[in-house]
Amino acid sequence: MVALPQTDWRTRAGLDELIEALGGGTHARFVGGAVRDALLGLPVADIDIATRHDPEDVMHRLRRAGIKAVPTGIAHGTITAVIASGPVEVTTLRRDVSTDGRHAVVAFTDDWREDAARRDFTMNALYADPDTGEVFDYFGGLADLDARRIRFIGDARQRIAEDHLRILRFFRFLARFGDTPDAAGLAACTDRTNDLMALSRERIRDELLKLLVARDAVAVIRLMLDHGIVAPVLPEIDPAGVARLAALASTEDAQGIAPDAIRRLAALVGHDAVVEVGARLKLSNADRKRLEAAGSGVGDEGPRALAYRVGPDGARDRLLLAGADTHSLDGWVPPRLPVSGGALVARGLRKGPDVARTLRAIEDRWIAAGFPERIDAIVDEAVAQALSAASSA
Incomplete structure (x- = not known):
């Protein structure tokens, strides 16, 4: 039997009471990212629970147990339970009735395998008994997790047809967790890349920004470029942009600086395209200004002079994009001119x-x-x- 490690997140305040209110492991299981990340030895941020109880029953059970229940997505079966250690999403087992590439019509079920079958990748369809930690694997997710292989559940083309965003999710998960792309999944993403044009720019933006800070972002972006994946939505990306991104990632790593999505986007698209890209991806006004300023150059006054004129964050962006050292800015606060x-x-x-x-x-x-x-x-x-x-x- 494969079981979850006994890590801190499983003892979060209020979690035992929530599981008890839902009837224990017979009726409720951890699912998705929490199970995947725990098995990989990664920190678990968000906890999701799948349950056989219908949404109204979940609401009733939580309120009877004195747990705040918020119907955040009740039409699709999701209730947010607010416990002492933070919110936990509780979702009734579901099966897809119909999909159009952007939205799904679902029906509730009490079949764990049916619920697993509608998920995107095998490693995201792992469930765990909250009492014993036993992991339930319906589609080979454990083997794929061990091999660092991102594989669609069932027919990859059909899964993409159900939700076009899965194309970008495939590459984001590959950049974060994978070693080599699943051949069938890569082929399906390549064949259906034009489906991305049907998605909202906000959904594309969110996935792209998450991808850019993932472990193997540079290699995966290069793979996407080679297969024409992003051309329909970001035609500005070219080999020179990937080279700039690689140089930036190398500089960040050498200086021990965490990757930043907006800074990396600036490297990827180049200074001439930042205005258009910022508008197309519907970035916030603050992020657009930062994107546009990032590639403006560093001048010859030195890092602290630049930080004084444009602010430490803006200076760090420009210096890193130029391949320059930023350590002189660590802990430095720009002073005020001592004369009025x-x-x-x-x-x-x-x-x-x-x-x-x-x-x-x-x-x-x-x-x-x-x-x-x-x-x-x-x-x-x-x-x-x-x-x-x-x-x-």
Whole structure:
């Protein structure tokens, strides 16, 4: 018998009470990512539970046990149980009645195998008894997990026809968990790549950004490019972009910096395409601005000067994309210019353009000097030059 390891997430506060309210392992099992990640020895973030009880019964059982129940997706069988350690999604076993590539009409069932059959990949169709930890595998998911193989359940083309997003999920899971692509799955994704055009840009964006920070993102993006997978939605991606992404990933790794999706997207699409790509993927305004600024270059003033002018996060993006070292920014907080316009007026400058121009000159010299705390000499020189220019005007 294969069983879940006894890890911390299984003892989260309130989880035992939730399982008891649902009738124990006979009627409720852990499913999906929690089971997969636990077997791989990875941290488990979200817990999902599948149950034989219909949604209304789940609501009744949770409320009777004093557990807050939120009908977040009750039409599709999902109730969010709010326990002491956080939310847990509880979903009634389902089977697909009809699908159109974006949405599914489901019916409820009490058959674990039927529920497993509607899931995307074998490694995501693993269930575990919450009491004993016993793992239930209906489609060879354990073997695929051991081989790091991402394999569709059943016919790959049919699974993609049911939900087109599974094309991108195939590659995201390959980048995160896989070693080699399943040949049938890769062929099906290649054949049906135009199905991606039917998806909302928000769904494409979310999957792409998750893929970009995965373990083997560079190799998988290169594979997708070779097979024409992303051309219908991101035609800007080319071999040069993949090379930039590879260089960025290498720099991040060498400096011990975690991958960042927006920064990596900037490398992948190149500076000339960031405006169009940001709009097409419907990025937030903040992410669009960051994407557009990331490839603007670093200049020759040095990392801290750049961080002072554009902010530490923006400077780090630009430096990493340029392959430059960022360690001088670790823990550094840009200081404030230690002189004000009022101080310059008190020294005889006229309010208005003269003060603004002199402040800029002082700031430039202060930055070039390495942000010294005392800048009397810099201020004296700049004010003297300003007064001399004013008197000769």
